[in-house]
Amino acid sequence: MNWVGRYQTRYDLQITVELNTPYQNRVDRAGGFFVKDIDSGQVYLMHSGRIGGGTKGVGRLAFLTWLDEVPDEVVDASGHFKDGFIVMPVQGVGAAASLKRYLEKIAEFKEWVRTGAAGTPSFERKQQKFLAYYKEARGRRKGRRSAKIDYVSRHGDVVDRLNAWRSGHPVPKGQAIVKNALIDLGVGTENALSEIFEVKTSCCRGDLYTAIGQLMVHGSSSSCKRHLVIPNEVDALPNDILLTLKLQDIQVIRYDLKPRSVELLI
Incomplete structure (x- = not known):
């Protein structure tokens, strides 16, 4: 006691x-x-x-x-x-x-x-x-996370899988796939992005708030396509988050983690 x-x-x-x-x-x-x-x-x-x-x-x-x-x-x-x-x-x-x-x-x-x-x-x-x-x-959780998978430490695996998927599609002329300390993945030139991807390992509000802020700061151009990449662990995001994503034209990509792989649900 x-x-x-x-x-x-x-x-x-x-x-x-x-x-x-x-x-x-x-x-x-x-x-x-x-x-x-x-x-x-x-x-x-x-x-x-x-x-x-x-x-x-x-x-x-x-x-x-x-x-x-x-x-x-x-x-x-x-x-x-x-x-x-x-x-x-x-x-x-x-x-x-x-x-x-x-x-x-x-x-x-x-x-x-x-x-x-x-x-x-x-x-x-x-x-x-x-x-x-x-x-x-x-109340929106889907079951449970696998006890064998460490979501946070698998962040890099998700980015690598996302990179491989995006590399398999055409990139606009004069642009390239980019990645640095500020963004998980993007498409563009040294000075401007036409696409940006932000990967999060949970769907908690703190991570969602951070992701939205990062996408808006680093993908500030009105022509930039913004993507939020999150685990497939909730049936639906909170209504206020969904409204913000819609207003800011942020697309959601979900993924499932396997013991040795990442499956993008695209």
């Missing part, structure tokens, strides 16, 4: 939240779990955001709505999605600073609930709005 909270000399010790972690496998009853960043190798403690406390109004949905933050999404060893908040790295200078912030937020939320604000019509409307957004962001 990992009970944590504020230390106060004037009162009895109060548990702010339980950061219990399972000994093995995935146990969703335990709010805490460990994740590993595949780029840096750093291990982090995460928490589902599920909190209790005996006070009416204290719960995960209310906390997420009050915090106004969407949990980060990770993939477990079986390839299934799970979300939560990064509480702290397990090592490093100042590692506990983010833990302190998270605990303070939970404590502030519980104090706020005690004022009765969680039961007001305005907060209930905000909660329903957040729930609708959260379901949209999390």
Whole structure:
């Protein structure tokens, strides 16, 4: 059991939240779990955001709505999605600073609930709005990712497959297929692009926002054909994202990752 909270000399010790972690496998009853960043190798403690406390109004949905933050999404060893908040790295200078912030937020939320604000019509409307957004962001997944495939590290494979596909089609006279540190793939001259492709390894909002920005910055010409290349892991993108793609004339290309290959769904 990992009970944590504020230390106060004037009162009895109060548990702010339980950061219990399972000994093995995935146990969703335990709010805490460990994740590993595949780029840096750093291990982090995460928490589902599920909190209790005996006070009416204290719960995960209310906390997420009050915090106004969407949990980060990770993939477990079986390839299934799970979300939560990064509480702290397990090592490093100042590692506990983010833990302190998270605990303070939970404590502030519980104090706020005690004022009765969680039961007001305005907060209930905000909660329903957040729930609708959260379901949209999390409810469109197609099954699960393969536990054997590391999507992020396969970014280069997707770009190579895209390059091979585009190389098999005619390129306008005086132009060539280009790739540099700023763009994943493009067609054009040294000074202007007629086509641009941006590859992302997930369909989370953060990646989609970044991709749209990159396409608009580096494919700023009105005649440039912009392409967003994403994994085939959602049935449909959020409506506001779809509207933006339509308004900015950005075409979507999907792909499936195989253990040893990439399939472009074109």
